[in-house]
Amino acid sequence: MTDQMKKITIRRMDISDYEEVVKLWRESGLKIETEGTDSYNSIRKSLEIMPQLHIIAEDKGLIVGVILGSYDYRKGYLHRLAIKKEYRRQGIAKKLMNYTEAELIKLGASRIDSLMFKDNSISKKLLKKMGYEPAYNVTYFTKSIVRHKGR
Numbered sequence: 001m002t003d004q005m006k007k008i009t010i011r012r013m014d015i016s017d018y019e020e021v022v023k024l025w026r027e028s029g030l031k032i033e034t035e036g037t038d039s040y041n042s043i044r045k046s047l048e049i050m051p052q053l054h055i056i057a058e059d060k061g062l063i064v065g066v067i068l069g070s071y072d073y074r075k076g077y078l079h080r081l082a083i084k085k086e087y088r089r090q091g092i093a094k095k096l097m098n099y100t101e102a103e104l105i106k107l108g109a110s111r112i113d114s115l116m117f118k119d120n121s122i123s124k125k126l127l128k129k130m131g132y133e134p135a136y137n138v139t140y141f142t143k144s145i146v147r148h149k150g151r
């Protein structure tokens with residue numbers, strides 16, 4: 001374990017972390033929707049319902065990693081994983097995933113899914129390392145309610 005890794009603490013997110021978390025998502029190149037799924041109010045509500053699935057990695061007060069989980073009473077999902085550039089390749093993503101998976105299992109999840117863009121080769125490697133398998137027979141469909149509003 002590196003010296004930097006030894007200092008990393010894992011904790012639940014607080015809504016006061018929102019701006020710093022959004023900054024980390026943006027710096028990490030995630031296509032987030034601050035007008036939709038990732039708005040302050042959406043995150044506040046999901047935090048209230050399942051605080052144990054909103055997890056931060058911190059180095060002396062600085063947010064260096066984040067992951068969100070969700071649970072639909074059948075399956076668990078992992079979303080929005082991002083690690084600050086200078087802190088990558090030290091196992092922080094693995095640590096956040098292990099933590100969130102354990103919380104999902106406690107809630108009763110019998111399967112955990114995660115979506116990513118096809119060209120995100122690093123995420124694919126990470127997910128494979130963590131025991132996930134690509135679902136080649138699945139095509140993901142989506143409908144934006146924000147975009148369809150007022151149609």
Ligand SMILES: CC(C)(COP(=O)(O)OP(=O)(O)OC[C@H]1O[C@@H](n2cnc3c(N)ncnc32)[C@H](O)[C@@H]1OP(=O)(O)O)[C@@H](O)C(=O)NCCC(=O)NCCS
Pocket residue numbers: 028029030080081082083084087088089090091092093094095115116117120122123125126127129
């Ligand atoms: C993907 C990401 C979260 C990985 O975070 P990380 O803390 O560096 O990952 P870890 O150190 O825990 O690595 C775990 C495993 O992932 C794989 N991995 C991570 N980074 C890798 C890289 N640059 N190249 C190849 N494999 C890599 C390896 O298998 C690694 O295990 P190993 O170190 O034992 O070989 C980070 O690169 C990131 O924030 N990327 C930008 C945002 C993003 O794409 N998020 C995912 C959205 S689905």
